[in-house]
Amino acid sequence: MKKLIALAMTVVMSGLVLVGCGSASTGTPNGEKAATPQKIVVGLDDTFAPMGFRDDKGELVGFDVEMAKEAASRLDMEVEFKPIDWNSKEVELNSKKIDMIWNGLTITEDRKKNILFTQPYMANHQIIVVLPDSDIKTKADLSGKVIGTQEGSSSLDAINSEPEVAKTFKEIRTYADYVAALNELKIGRVDAVVADEVVSRYYMSKKPGEYAVIEDNFGEEEYGVGLRKDDTELLGKLQGALDAMKAEGVSAEIAKKWFGEDIIK
Structure with missing residues (x-):
């Protein structure tokens, strides 16, 4: 009888071990479900x-x-x-x-x-965008002009980093995004727009001939x-x-x- 009981216990314990191995095969240490990706x-x-x-x-x-x-x-x-x-x-x-x-x-x-x-x-420049027939050819020509840019942008930071230039502007107007600023330039509400080169050139490529970029800029930056x-x-x-x-x-x-x-x- 003792031998039969011992044999039965051995079978039960073997089964428990096999169950444990089966849980571990899911790939987690304690038989837990695999964590969802962060x-x-x-x-x-x-x-x-x-x-x-x-x-x-x-x-x-x-x-x-x-x-x-x-x-x-x-x-x-x-x-x-x-x-x-x-x-x-x-x-x-x-x-x-x-x-x-x-x-x-x-x-x-x-x-x-x-x-x-x-x-x-990525490297980027803060370019100055004007209309093709604009009399603005250099940064100095921005004196007395209304300048547009995006609110809270690095373009605004770039402008403010050159206070000797910024103080010559008639006004700086900020917009929700660069597209809005460029639209304001197109209809004549601002004289120039300071904007990220990457964004502006992509947008301007969709509207060839409508805008021009002068040689001067407000510096290079990195993304x-x-x-x-x-x-x-x-x-x-x-x-x-x-x-x-x-x-x-x-x-x-x-x-x-x-x-x-x-x-x-």
Whole structure:
């Protein structure tokens, strides 16, 4: 009888071991279900073509959108894009409504105080856009003129970084986005627009002959992805993905699609 009981106990214990092994085969240490991929929420200005904007079907598309999707895929993360008020981008980030700002975000010393940046992935200029028949040929010709730009943009920062020039303007008017500013230029409500080169040239390519760019500009800047200051681990992973994308030529292919050439820094 004792032998039968011992044999029965052995069979029961063997079954328990097999059940335990079956749970472990799901790929998690304690038989738990595999965790769902971490989701990152990317904040963007959805009018900022060609970096991030809505196509004719209302879908979010653009260079930065594709870059973010590719990086998230490499990190095994889900990505959600959230349109935000660009003028409140730092508040959105630090209140954790979004996890990243990825939309032609210029790296500046002032922004570094509140934002953790990746390495620059693109260079950009702050150009001066006028009408083809404008008498504005140099930066000095902006004296006494009405200048338009986007509210809360690096273009406005670039203007303010040259106070000796800015103080000669008759007025600076800010708009919700660069497209609105360029439309104001077209109908004569402003005399010139200071804007991101990447955005402006893409927009102007759709309207050939309607605008001109003078040789002078308000300097070069660099684009980076912005995270919260304490998200150092996520920054490291993201930078690794961006480095790999560049080394493999993936970033270059995305750039060629949207700009016609490789403009990755």
